[in-house]
Amino acid sequence: MKEHEKMTNQGIITKVSGPLIVAKNMGSAQVYDVVRVSDKRLIGEVLELRGDLASIQVYEETAGIGPGEPVFLTNEPLSVELGPGLIGGIFDGIQRPLDSIYQIHGQGIPLGVDIPKLNREKLWQFIPQVEVGDIVEGGDIIGIVHESESVVHKVMVPPNLSGTVKSIKSGEFTVVDTVCELDHDGDILPLKMMQSWPVRIKRPYNKKIAPTQPMVTGQRVIDTLFPIAIGGIAAIPGPFGSGKTVVQHQLAKWADADIIVYIGCGERGNEMTDVLMEFPELKDPRTGQPLMKRTVLIANTSNMPVAAREASIYTGITIAEYFRDMGYKVAIMADSTSRWAEALREMSSRLEEMPGEEGYPAYLGSRIAEFYERAGLVETLGSKARTGAITAIGAVSPPGGDTSEPVSQATLRIVKVFWGLSASLAYRRHFPAIDWLKSYSLYDEQIRDFFNTNVDKNWTHHVSFVSTLLQEEASLQEIVRLVGVDSLGASDRLKLLVAQMIREDYLHQNAFDPIDTYSSLDKQFRLLDMIILFNDLAVHAIEHEMSFKDIERLAVKEQIGRFKYVEEKDMLNTYEEVVKEMHQQFSGLRKE
Incomplete structure (x- = not known):
């Protein structure tokens, strides 16, 4: 049954202001209820209620809509459909399947298009994991579906249901077929492979x-200096x-x-196109399958309706919570x-709310x-x-890179990892x-033991050395700019040399090189x-009055620089060869 077939009550539009409309006779509506606007059935969401007047943000183009046209109530909140068919899909900000719309309607998205969010016709092989008579509760897995070569989809009991398994099926079914029945105090509860969840309500869990x-990201500057924990939060301004x-x-x-949910929220369309073109071609290093086999894409680009940008964030995080509940790392x-905050600012200004700093709403x-x-x-x-x-991980795009603006500051008060990008x-x-x-990471102390135990006991010492040296380099660069590098002693010049090696040979990483892209x-x-x-050998050599210029010209420097382009399988042999060569070259140095 289509959504608009369930609508009975209706309001009347009194005012249209871009993506915001005001309608009367809306007394039975609730805040965040979904409505259908005009006979075109445009999708909207109630933002504010004042008596029987409702302010509604419309997720589609409102040109041609005027006062007097009807607003149809669904009396349901904006929700996503969760079930097999999410993986590998590309959806807009309100979970409309863009690939299905393209197949039916071509390149343009028709106004008021009403297509099921998950495919109702595709058959999935359901493999039961419980038996008749088992007692189950919310979150228990009743069956599995091999959704892709990379993801086993675990069909769960919805969080608010429990009971005794009265019947369970096995075989091929659609997402709307009943695959299990629960007996809850005499009431029979049918369970499908699909469940619906309001996007603005967080899915429950036992404890954090x-x-x-x-x-682990494989990006050296992140893993070494500014790591993020599994379950952490980070910003990239x-x-x-x-x-x-x-x-x-x-x-x-x-x-x-295990699962990637990528939300393109207000960014340029060509960036989402890059993702769409690249991910199906890129092989997942763990499974050998295309990366899209474990990815969900939410695309709400800059040329799509502004209002839907806000919904796209909630749609994405709700889908992520669903896979988290299966026990996956998302x-x-x-x-x-x-761009999401800019959508909030536009809707807030149209609602004539009291603005906060730089016009953003006070509740940003x-x-x-x-x-x-x-x-x-x-x-x-x-159970x-x-x-x-x-x-x-959220990207922040402050105008001119100025992180003192409200969105960056509000984000920094919450996140624990700050990867600040530099224009220079x-x-x-x-x-x-x-x-x-x-940049900084506040997870250092929590995950330090993991690195020392699973990588090497000297990990923390090495990271501390790098951080200290890069700070010292910044101070020495100030002196060099004033009086020149020749005024520095050999030990200070060595610090500059080793810091340069760290920057160029270690922190710099080529995302487009097949080997260097991941370490x-x-x-x-x-x-x-x-x-x-x-560095240690050079310090020892300088203490024994060896020539700094000779140290600077050692061939082993280039061997160290080329190490990041060595394949993982050849890494250990190459490492031992370079270390041996390094000792030999330093032992051959002469005094000044």
Whole structure:
């Protein structure tokens, strides 16, 4: 049954202001209820109620709509459909399937298009995991579906239901077929593979757990200096052209996550096109399957309706919570939260609310907090204990790269990892352009033991050395700019040399090189270990009055620089060869 067939009550439009309309006779509506506007059946959502007057944000173009036209009530909140068919799909901000719309209507999205969010005709092989007579509760897994080669979809009892299994089926079914029946105190509850959930209500769980493990990304500057925990929250602010989208693409490709939810929220259409073109071609390093086989895309680009940008964030995080409840590690990328905040600002101004700083609504900070607080590592619902995680990474696009503006500041008060992108680094073609002097991670202490235990006991020492040296380099550069490099002693010049090696050979990483695009933690440590060994040997040589110019010209420097282009399988042999060569070259130095 189509949505508009359930509508009975109706209001009347009294005012149209862009994506915002005001309608009367709306006394039976609730805030955040979905409505259909005019005979075109445009999708809208109630934002505010004053008596029987309702302010409605419309998620489609309102040109040609005027006062006197009807508004149809659904008396249901904006919800997403959760079930098999999400993986590999591309949806707009209110979960309309863009690929299905394209097949039926072509390139344009018709106004008021009414297509089921999940395919009602496709058959899925349902494999039961419970038997008749079993007692189940909300969150328990009643069956599985092999949704893709990379993802086993776990069909769960909805959070608010429980009972005894009265019947359970096996075979091929659509998402709306009943596959199980529960007996709850004499009431028979039919269960389908699909469930619906309001996007503005967080899905429940048993408890949150403090994160203790890093989400390995394969990006050296992140994993080494500014790591993020599984279930953590991070922000990537930076000016135009500094590489925010490329960093998010890299994280989507390589991060230690089972499921990727990528939200293109108000960014340019060509960036989402890059994702669509690249992800099906890119092989998942863990399964060998295309990356799209474990990805859900929410596309609400800059040329799509502004109002739907806000919904896209909630749609994405609700889908992420659903896969988290299955026990998966989910990474959600929002690109970018600034465009989402701009949508809030536009709707707030049309509602004539009291503006906050720079015209943003006064509740901007609380809305951003609500989004990021839905991330985390949790113990999920269900009689059998399992954990799931959502790691949220949001790009912020401050005008001119000025992070003192309201969206950046509101975000920084919430997130625990700040990857600040630098225009000057991007201009020098240093990517990822994460500024090591401004960025930070508050997960360091929580996940330090993991690195020391699972990678090497010297990991923390090496990271501390790098951080200290890069800070010292910044101070020495000030002196060099004033009096020149020749005024420095050999030990200070060595610091500049080793800091340059760290920047160019370690922190710089080529996202488009098939080998350098990803570095395992073991490879990261080996490369860092060689640079620090070079430093230690050089310090010893300078103390014994060896020539700094000879140290500077050692051929082993180039071997260290080429190490990041060595394949993982050849890494250990190459590491041992370079270390041996380094000792030989330093032993051959002469005194000044």
